[in-house]
Amino acid sequence: MPPNLWRSSLLPMLHPVLESRLRAALTAVLPDADLSSVQVRPTGDPKLGDYQANAVMSLAKEKRMNPRQLAAEVVAKLDLTDLCEGVEVAGPGFLNFRIRSSAYEAVLQAALRGEHLFVDRATAPRTVVVDFSSPNVAKPMHVGHIRSTVLGDALSRTLRVLGHRVETDNHIGDWGTQFGMLLIGWKTLLDREALERDAIAELERLYKSVNAACDADPAARERAKAELVKLQAGDAENLSIWKEMIRLSQVQFDTIYGRLGVKFDHTLGESFYNPWLGPVVQDLANLGVARDSDGAKAVFSDGSxxxxxxxxxxxxxxxxxxxxLLVQKSDGGFNYATTDLATLEYRLKTWAPSEILYVTDGRQQGHFRQVFAAFKLWQPEAAARVRLVHVWFGSILGEDGKPFKTRSGDTVKLADLLDEAEERALAVVRxxxxxxxxxxxxxxxxVVGLGAIKYQDLLPNRQSDYVFSWDKMLALQGNTAPYLQYxxxxxxxxxxDGGFDPASGAAIRIEAPEERALARQLVNFGIVLAAVAEECRPNYLCNYLYDLAxxxxxxxxxxxxxxxxxPLRSSRLALCHLTAAVLKQGLGCLGIGVSEKM
RNA sequence: GCGCCCGUAGCUCAGUUGGAUAGAGCAUCCGCCUUCUAAGCGGACGGUCAUUGGUUCGAAUCCAAUCGGGCGCACCA
Incomplete structure (x- = not known):
């Protein structure tokens, strides 16, 4: 890249320019070197410079060269005078880049003109299917659904900001053995008034009471099973009751998602795939991928x-x-592995994604490993074209370190959780x-209450369990949503108050060390978003925003x-404008809103 | 038994191809509001990164073993 080209272009970030120039210099010194691992990243310690590259050391090791000498040769070939005050070789062979204020100013100025917000939108957008939330029909949504919902939503939003196409799909649990009991309950125990008042509570009551009856009496279990068989055979009455239960549940889901600000492009529940389950198993059997096992059909290893x-x-x-992996039960019924395989095939045929993210808890790791492997045995060519990722997360624990429950030992309902968050936040605001x-x-x-819940969920590394704490979540100090919103x-x-107009063409000048540190942080927004998308870890963004704040x-x-x-006033107002913009966009990627007053 | 994950400051947790003196919040202590929102900022205190060995210029990070904890192991999802 010829010097100064970056100035006239819309480049929203500096490190790709440093990277490409470093690659060019490395090629000049080592024409046949593999440069795929060459990266320029922000330094951990700003005292050392603004960006650093460590690749010279590993390349030197590969080529059995002296790393410091190689670094010196590379630096001699590097022309960065337009961007950097200097490039230093430090320690065993680190390259440290010190960015000129004028380079920061140019990137910030372009952002102020609205050309970018420090984010490089994908030139070749990928299609990514994100499967998350997946609540069950006829049950209240509870804390167990918040991580999947909040994580999946944050990843979807981040991918879209990066310019990718995203299909969000809510794979609701609208089919299964529980409907036998629910149907019996509906027909024999239904309280219409209670259903009017709180449909989900009534459905839950029906389920619990029939379930208890089944535990006590095998005959009751048989009756439930018979209702299920009728439903599966297409009995008109049972189908219409079942549809009504789904409708009532969807009302609840919509209410909660509305409050959370979560939207799905598709809600294709398990039942949607019923027509394909038989053919899928048939196909697996025909191909020899699945075979009989104790009366059931299952996918076995091919020993490869x-x-x-x-x-x-x-x-x-x-x-x-x-x-x-069991794909058909000995009684002829199908299970969730069958549905997952049918779903996978449908998604590939319908959206042709390059990636599918399954956002579920960590206990399903074994299951997804098997499903992904089974799909590869079933449709190797299709499997080769898609990256299947199980984005798993840990549990939410109570203050006692055990799974989060109410004082009486029940699961905590999501609606109650959101109510309490808003109430507690309201007390603080008052x-x-x-x-x-x-x-x-x-x-x-x-805005603050919902943000606090979401942020507490997104801040820890998703794979670790975390302890749910009202006090910590709504704390006004520390790494919390209220602090960032503030x-x-x-x-x-x-x-x-400054009456600042971003379109006024104010000139940004970076002089004070605090201005410089802020500028540096702003310019690195895009790197963090890319890392979030790459590793499906929104906590990187949380930490970035906390640092920015x-x-x-x-x-x-x-x-x-x-x-x-x-002109200092306008320059600083411009920094405030860009800071606000990045905070808003960053929190937006996490599905968290902001308020103009707090 | 086998597999996956985890063990970092008194507590709760971060820690981006292995990278420079391991970070933050809380708690404790000390400063800073007649000055753009103090829901803030600065400082102090606090660590054998479970243990032991290995790999290398360099290990919280990779490998092996041990100890401790969570979870999962076909006809639920």
């Missing part, structure tokens, strides 16, 4: 990989035994901002904005 890595093998008493009208307080409490309102208010706070502390003289 070592047993240790084979999801269809298990070791017992030193011997490797088959651990097949205390902090008694000057605001009640309606405005309520709206702030809504920093947004501060920046936004400065922009308003810290930098902006220190900037206000050290650099007066409204009280400064022009």
């Amino acid at each position: 990989i070592p047993p240790k890595e084979d999801p269809f093998k298990i070791q017992r008493d030193g011997e490797w035994l088959d651990a097949p 205390e902090k901002r008694p000057d605001l009208p009640a309606a405005e307080q309520a709206e702030i409490a809504r 920093q947004y309102t501060r920046a936004a208010k400065l922009v308003r 810290g930098h902006s706070s220190r900037f206000y502390e050290a650099c007066p904005v409204l009280k400064s003289e022009e």
Whole structure:
């Protein structure tokens, strides 16, 4: 890339320019080197510079060269005078880049003109199917659904901001053995008034009471089973009751998703795939992928990989035994593996995605390993064209370290959880901002309460269990949603009070160290979003935003904005504007809203 | 028994191809509001990264073993 080209282009980030120039220099020194691992990343410690590259050390090791000498040769070939104040070779062979203020200013200026927000939108968008939330019909949504819902939503939003096509699909549990009991309950125990009042509670009551009856009396279990068989055979009455139960449940789902601000492009429940289950098993059997096993049909290993890595093998008493995936029960019924395979085939045919993300809890790892492997045996060519990712997460625990339950031991309903978050937030808003009208307080409490729940869920590494804590979540200090939302309102208010117009063509000047630190953080927004999408870890974004909030706070502390003289005033207002924009967009990627006042 | 995950400050947790002196919040202590939102900022205190060995210029990160914890192991999803 010729020098200075980046200035006139719409480049939203600096590190790709450094990377491509570094690659060019490396090619000049080592024409045949593999440069795929060459990366330029922000330095961990700003004292060392703004960006660093470590690749020279590993390349030197590969080529059995002296790393410091190689680094020196590469630096000699690097022309970065337009971007960097200097490039240093440090320690055993680190390359440290110190960015010129003018380079930061140019990127910020382009952002101010609205050309980008430090994010590189995909030039070749991928289609990604995101499967998440998946609540069950006739049951209340509970805490167990929040991680999947919040994570899946955040990943979908982030992928879209990066320019990818996303198909969100809610694979609801609308089919299964529980409907036998629900049908019996509906026909014999239904309380119409209770159904009017709270449909889900009534359905839950029916299920619990029939379930108890079945446990006590095998004859009751048989009657439930008979209702299920009738439903599956297409009995008109049972079908219409079943559809009504789905409709009532969907009303509940829609209410909750509405509150959470979560939308699905598709809601294709398990029942949608019923017509394909038989053919899928037939196809698997015809191809020899599935075979009879104790009266059932199951997918076995083809022995092509070592047993240790084979999801269809298990070791017992030193011997490797088959651990097949069951696709048809001995009574002829199908199970969730069958549905998952049919679903997978449907998604590939319908949307041709390059990637499918399954956002479920970690206990299903074994299942998905088997389903993905079974699909590969079934349709190798299709499997080769798609990346199937199980995006798994840990459990939510109570303060006692055990799975999160109410005091009486019941699961915590999602609706109650959201209510309590808003109530607690409202109490804080009333205390902090008694000057605001009640309606405005309520709206702030809504945004803050929901944000707090989502943020607490997204902040920990998704694979670890986390402890649910009202106090920590709604705390006003520390790495929490309310803190980030507060920093947004501060920046936004400065922009308003300053009467700043981003289109005014204000010139940005980066001089104070706090301005520089803030600029550096802003410019690195896109790197973080890319990492979130790549590893399906929104917590990277949480930590980035927390750091950004810290930098902006220190900037206000050290650099007066409204009280400064022009042109400094406009330059700093521009920084506030961009900070607010990135905070809003970043929180937006997490599905968290902001309020103009707090 | 086999497999997956985890063990980091008193507590709750981060830690991006292995990278520079391991970070944050809470708690404790000390500063800073007649000055753009103090829901804030700065500072102090606090760690044998479970243990032991290995790989290498370099290990919380990779490998092996041990100890401790969670979860999963075909006709539920």
